[in-house]
Amino acid sequence: MLHCRTAGEIGLDREEIRRHNVGALLRSVHLSGGISRAGLTRELGLNRSTIMALTAELTDAGLVREELPKDSHQQGRPSLMVLPESERIYVLAFDVAVDQLAAARIGLGGVVLERAVAARARAGPDLEYVVNVLARLGRQLHQAAPPTAVCVGVGASYCGMIKPGDGTVRFGPDLGWVDQEFGAELSRKLGLELPVLVGNEAHLGAVAEQQRGAGTGMRNLIYLHGDVGVGGGIIAGGKLLDGDTGYGCEVGHIVVNPMNGRPCGCGSWGCLEAEVGERALLDAAGRPADLFGRDAVRAVAHDAGRGDPAARDALRRIGDWLGVGVANLINLFNPGMVIFGGMLRDIYPGLATYVHTRIAVNVLPVARERVRLEVSALGDDATLIGAGELGFSHLLHDPLVEYQNISKRRSQEQI
Amino acid sequence: MLHCRTAGEIGLDREEIRRHNVGALLRSVHLSGGISRAGLTRELGLNRSTIMALTAELTDAGLVREELPKDSHQQGRPSLMVLPESERIYVLAFDVAVDQLAAARIGLGGVVLERAVAARARAGPDLEYVVNVLARLGRQLHQAAPPTAVCVGVGASYCGMIKPGDGTVRFGPDLGWVDQEFGAELSRKLGLELPVLVGNEAHLGAVAEQQRGAGTGMRNLIYLHGDVGVGGGIIAGGKLLDGDTGYGCEVGHIVVNPMNGRPCGCGSWGCLEAEVGERALLDAAGRPADLFGRDAVRAVAHDAGRGDPAARDALRRIGDWLGVGVANLINLFNPGMVIFGGMLRDIYPGLATYVHTRIAVNVLPVARERVRLEVSALGDDATLIGAGELGFSHLLHDPLVEYQNISKRRSQEQI
Secondary structure, eight states: OEEESOSSOSOOOHHHHHHHHHHHHHHHHHHHSSEEHHHHHHHHTOOHHHHHHHHHHHHHHTSEEEEOOSSOOOSSSOOOEEEEOTTTEEEEEEEEOSSEEEEEEEETTTEEEEEEEEEOOSSOOOHHHHHHHHHHHHHHHHHHSOTTOEEEEEEEEESSEEOTTTOOEEEETTTTEEEEOHHHHHHHHHTSSOOEEEEEHHHHHHHHHHHHSTTTTOSSEEEEEESSSEEEEEEETTEEOOOSSSOOOOGGGSBSOTTTOOBOTTSOBSBHHHHHSHHHHHHHTTOOTTOOSHHHHHHHHHHHHTTOHHHHHHHHHHHHHHHHHHHHHHHHHOOSEEEEEEHHHHHHHHHHHHHHHHHHHHSOHHHHSSOEEEEOSSGGGHHHHHHHHHHHHHHHHSHHHHHHHHHHHHHHHHO | OEEESOSSOSOOOHHHHHHHHHHHHHHHHHHHTSEEHHHHHHHHTOOHHHHHHHHHHHHHHTSEEEEOOTTOOOSSSOOOEEEEOTTTEEEEEEEEOSSEEEEEEEETTTEEEEEEEEEOOSSOOOHHHHHHHHHHHHHHHHHHSOTTOEEEEEEEEESSEEOTTTOOEEEETTTTEEEEOHHHHHHHHHTSSOOEEEEEHHHHHHHHHHHHSTTTTOSSEEEEEESSSEEEEEEETTEEOOOSSSOOOOGGGSBSOTTTOOBOTTSOBSBHHHHHSHHHHHHHTTOOTTOOSHHHHHHHHHHHHTTOHHHHHHHHHHHHHHHHHHHHHHHHHOOSEEEEEEHHHHHHHHHHHHHHHHHHHHSOHHHHSSOEEEEOSSGGGHHHHHHHHHHHHHHHHSHHHHHHHHHHHHHHHHO
């Protein structure tokens, strides 16, 4: 669907339409990872000669290439495949996760080309430390890229609330950050003359799973990302729910246990993340209070699988509270799918039955008729790939103009 | 913003653009209840001559009229006002509420011209009874309309889950209805050769409050409608949240009290509506078990206002549970406003303090910075006016074509 600039005037600008269509075509190639000319014709509702002309522009710019399909068993002349130049056109993606700082080079088409990871301490690394580590990892990846490769954008995933548009961390309970200019600082330290677009990790995970994961193409899905707490990304009507000021989707802080709830990092108690987060699980399984981290969580799931009663009890308890939260979300959003990512991906198989029991009891039959529950298909890359999508967003919005600007800056740097 | 039919072809259809703009103009007049030519120019982004031409078409059809503004103190020639022909162009709106069956004639511009109401028994009137009463009320209003007046659509509000598109009640716990073809039956009994579009009462209330009530023009709001239970209508990003199969917004069945909850009509327990609905309030206030209805609810609010301890305790209890639900909704939706309608409108002033306390404790500061809590501005008319909007939807989508079709059918009837 074309959204024209003005509602009224008949004389629509041909140049605007062409730019819109170039963007739509590149988005199709990027999301599919490669699509035939015939597929593009169908998907974009454009005629063959327009598709050819638009593809030629993107080929000339070096953003896509055309190839004969590898093994075509069809009769007649096969439709050329239009492929993203994944090795050449890339973004840098960063992930400030609870146990590690990660960076990756992600190629057009969503391919993770290379990655670099640094462990991080749980307790409070500050902005300077995080930005220094990430910038170092990012520059390493950038310098190791082939000489013809072009970095077209930078995206970052952060485990906290992000001010829309400017990359400021409003509230990062995990690191104790309040109003830290994370995006701007990282951009400065990277020194690539590119803005760093920042998103909440669960929001980005939801987008990634909807674009190329378990919920590909679904218009209504909920992604729950577990780490120390629980984040949520909600796609409603095909769009990420943002709310009035960009701080919606705070699934981790819906209250599921208002009377006898465990204390929560937010200062309240009985929040979903207080009842089903890492600490709740490890406490329920009787693990020592100083144990933490992903391996410890996996050990509980593993022990439960072997029949250990304390571990099984822990999964039942966590599963029941998770079920209350998920049932509430299904009643509210009537989603087609709920996806469990992060550490929830590790424990979901062992507690699925308790979640389903809560859904059967607490969701109205009409709203639960078709919902599916799945674990993340992108696994631990979901948030990083989502950050990559942020990085690609400017290029995909207006490919030729944006790419020209980047190339111009690049050649000035090299002079 | 114009949404063009095809993304690709340059040659946009002038006729389509004209039809789109006629619709946009009539919607502006309808929503504003009357707007100057200059206002239309600004609002639609069209030039003055286009506005004049489009207005002339709608005036010729008898849908709007132009008038000099009543008291213009401006210098120079005042801009003509474009007004909806509210007395002539109307819809029939119906409301199957928990204590009554209502019908109204609502004029273009959203004016309730006339209404008719019948009491209903709480326990189970069946489809035939409800449809017969509503059809009788509707025909009375239709026949009492001026001879030149034209009924352009019919909408109905129902306190249950409605199958999108076809007016079937999938689940109406209050009346015990399951899969009843309410819209089709009412249309047949009315005999006006018009479809009856049906929506959930809280969804319609949300739309009405967003279009011409407490939340006019807001892009993110939540409307909570209390009667026996609690319904919800959620506007997210400017659109009513519908979910994957149209059954989202089931706010009444989010579980707020999973451990010691009261039994709910849905078969579960601890649902928001079980904890804050009419029965919960009357029980908490120690009223007899056979007392029910709106007057009984108002009496509790009144007694609490006079200092009656049992009534005050009841409001505290209900306010706290309502606060849990509202806090969860704010965490998830980051709305600009939460609006209390139906019987919640009567009790909200007496329990607002408890709701605010829960919000302060359970909502993340960043998400509660700007949210406002209000009672419904349309009062008990919210759902009926929302049903009216449904009734107008076909006309507003494509005014001239739709109106021509209606007029044609009408002249055939009169032959």
